[in-house]
Amino acid sequence: MEDQAQRFWDAYWVDQGVTVTARTMTQILDRIKLGYLRGILPTSGRCLEVGAGSGRLSCWLAQGGYRTVCMDFSPNALKAAQLNYTSATVTGGFLAGDGFALPVQDQSLDIVLSTGLLEHFRDPTPIVREMVRVLKPGGLFYSDIVPKKFSLFRSLDWLGSLKRSMIGSQKGQEGYYERAFTSAQIRTLLREGGLTDITVFPAGVVPPYVPLLYRSERLRDIQVSWVDKTQRLWRGFDRTWVAEWLGFYYFAWGIKPS
Numbered sequence: 001m002e003d004q005a006q007r008f009w010d011a012y013w014v015d016q017g018v019t020v021t022a023r024t025m026t027q028i029l030d031r032i033k034l035g036y037l038r039g040i041l042p043t044s045g046r047c048l049e050v051g052a053g054s055g056r057l058s059c060w061l062a063q064g065g066y067r068t069v070c071m072d073f074s075p076n077a078l079k080a081a082q083l084n085y086t087s088a089t090v091t092g093g094f095l096a097g098d099g100f101a102l103p104v105q106d107q108s109l110d111i112v113l114s115t116g117l118l119e120h121f122r123d124p125t126p127i128v129r130e131m132v133r134v135l136k137p138g139g140l141f142y143s144d145i146v147p148k149k150f151s152l153f154r155s156l157d158w159l160g161s162l163k164r165s166m167i168g169s170q171k172g173q174e175g176y177y178e179r180a181f182t183s184a185q186i187r188t189l190l191r192e193g194g195l196t197d198i199t200v201f202p203a204g205v206v207p208p209y210v211p212l213l214y215r216s217e218r219l220r221d222i223q224v225s226w227v228d229k230t231q232r233l234w235r236g237f238d239r240t241w242v243a244e245w246l247g248f249y250y251f252a253w254g255i256k257p258s
Ligand SMILES: C[S@@+](CC[C@H](N)C(=O)[O-])C[C@H]1O[C@@H](n2cnc3c(N)ncnc32)[C@H](O)[C@@H]1O
Pocket: 005, 009, 010, 050, 051, 052, 053, 054, 055, 056, 057, 071, 072, 073, 074, 077, 097, 098, 099, 100, 114, 115, 116, 117, 120
């Protein structure tokens, strides 16, 4: 139920601090993402991020001179995104709305993005169609999708679940949903959403997230620096069967036909 999902996400983002400048694995993954995006983005333009959450990706794009709008149905997410923009000393728009009915005119944008959004719906086709509707012909659709699947990065998540169940601190998950996806299914999703020139590939083979390690800032920094220094090695698995097996996300993009 949509109201329940909205409640879940709004509680998730409550009092979220600045994340865009924090030196974490997420920042390294953002940089990898931007590396791919640089190769496909137009040189300038208006850009909308749907389900923007903390707005980190849009924030990076705003730093690169794009005119960005972060859209989310969670007021707390929009606050978190604003905080990140302020911390990065960039400006942008912030829009409350539902991805199933974007409060945006047809064919008004050069780029539409989502990151970690489409896996949260049993059928995300209507959202993809909405994102395509607001794109100008020739505009770029980009999404990264983090489906329910085994991955090296999440292979130790069970440690955190075990600890939470032992100390009885399981947070309410009502309203949270995550589905599985394969490259082929994502390709079909984009095609049925009305896109052409589609690219989809698995990525994100990185060492496991170790919750205990993240308790110590020093240990976390060591892990983050090591992954950063060996980034090329990890990126080398992108687009391969190893990433289909051990990666934790997919990159997907396409163009709205003229
Ligand atoms: C996993 S989070 C995305 C995280 C974000 N990409 C980031 O980097 O912080 C999914 C986001 O989608 C938003 N969302 C989920 N369903 C939505 C809907 N129907 N309309 C608008 N936003 C939605 C949630 O509020 C949440 O912020």
